[in-house]
Amino acid sequence: MRDLPFTLDQLRILKAIIKEGSFKKAADSLYVSQPAISLQIQNLEKQLNIPIFERTSKRATLTEAGNLLLRYGGRILALCEETCRALEDIQNLQGGSLIIGASQTTGTYLMPRLIGLFRQRYPQVNVQLQVHSTRLISWSVANGQVDLAVIGGEVPHELKDILQITSYAEDELALILPRSHTFSKVPNIQKEDLYRLRFIALDTQSTIRKVIDKILHQHDIDSSRFKIEMELNSIEAIKNAVQSGLGAAFVSVSAIAKELELGIIHWAKIKNVTIKRMLSIIIHPNRYRSKAAETFSKEILTLFVTPHENQVFLD
Incomplete structure (x- = not known):
């Protein structure tokens, strides 16, 4: 199987940007710097070889590819969280x-x-x-x-x-x-x-x-x-x-x-x-x-x- 062109961290960052409404607020919510967020998005677009944001002087909006990635990324992250909860169950309600x-x-x-x-x-x-x-x-x-x-x-x-x-x-x-x-x-x-x-x-x-x-x-x-x-x-x-x-x-x-x-x-x-x-x-x-x-x-x-x-x- 070929390597995935994105990481879970990049999906989390993309989701946070859309949820918070800006790169800065997403960085604050994830406790990282804004340049780190921007770099991850740039790397993601390079790995995908397609832009996921349309950038103007005032704001950045998702492209069609970006919306697709956000939709599937949300499902991937939800499944990951479900997996974590299943693993936590091994502790039998001790966590x-x-x-x-x-x-x-x-x-x-x-x-x-x-x-x-x-x-x-x-x-x-x-x-x-x-x-x-x-x-x-x-x-x-x-x-x-x-x-x-x-x-x-x-x-x-x-x-x-x-x-x-x-x-x-x-x-x-x-x-x-x-x-x-x-x-x-x-x-x-x-x-x-x-x-x-x-x-x-x-x-x-x-x-x-x-x-x-x-x-x-x-x-x-x-x-x-x-x-x-x-x-x-x-x-x-x-x-x-x-x-x-x-x-x-x-x-x-x-x-x-x-x-x-x-x-x-x-x-x-x-x-x-x-x-x-x-x-x-x-x-x-x-x-x-x-x-x-x-x-x-x-x-x-x-x-x-x-x-x-x-x-x-x-x-």
């Missing part, structure tokens, strides 16, 4: 790493508790958590960049036949109100009362907003009739707005444990309506799964965390 993905709400409020439990049992395992939209996390699992993920939205249609999707636990969605609101003084409210409230919501394109609207529709609640006073870009901003008396909102119960404990917002119950969504675990069944990933799935994801009481029960 190694675990990369977990999660959608926004799940990753912010639920996963830190689960990871904390795992780290108590296996402190030598290096655990990384990546939090993105359900779509981005699903693709990361499919590409082998994430070992497993816990999501609250729907896996992209094109990945449903590729990924293994397992139901994990139900996540209740709460209607939250300011403590001063009239409805906070009654045991429950009627569905029709929802149309009298002023609502604070996430952007219409957000996954959580779509999930909430879909579930409400299943309970014969027409969210298009809601009076949306404002749209915010984070759950924390929505909670603060509700606490300040600006309106009502639907949020995951897992996101309001602290506020309920402190008594600074009111969880309004809707008569004869319980709104829940299903959380799912996703893995790629045809990729190597480390012992750390297997153990996390079996020992931690069989536990159900009750956010309001901050306790853990068998699901």
Whole structure:
């Protein structure tokens, strides 16, 4: 077999340049000098006998060959990382790493508790958590960049036949109100009362907003009739707005444990309506799964965390 016209270090450098957006930032992220980065790219182009960057006075962009090398290089590096994790498994969870993905709400409020439990049992395992939209996390699992993920939205249609999707636990969605609101003084409210409230919501394109609207529709609640006073870009901003008396909102119960404990917002119950969504675990069944990933799935994801009481029960 002929010698390869590139090295793993050169592929890592190319990936870093594109990820960081410049040669200088790539050099900083890899703890090497910028001239060393430039020399490696020059050597790579000589070895390939084809330019991989188009250079102008302002910036350098990838050529068609550069894009091809980046795409295949990413797959090569992912396989190398997978190999390293497999070798680390020989130490039987006395080391190694675990990369977990999660959608926004799940990753912010639920996963830190689960990871904390795992780290108590296996402190030598290096655990990384990546939090993105359900779509981005699903693709990361499919590409082998994430070992497993816990999501609250729907896996992209094109990945449903590729990924293994397992139901994990139900996540209740709460209607939250300011403590001063009239409805906070009654045991429950009627569905029709929802149309009298002023609502604070996430952007219409957000996954959580779509999930909430879909579930409400299943309970014969027409969210298009809601009076949306404002749209915010984070759950924390929505909670603060509700606490300040600006309106009502639907949020995951897992996101309001602290506020309920402190008594600074009111969880309004809707008569004869319980709104829940299903959380799912996703893995790629045809990729190597480390012992750390297997153990996390079996020992931690069989536990159900009750956010309001901050306790853990068998699901």
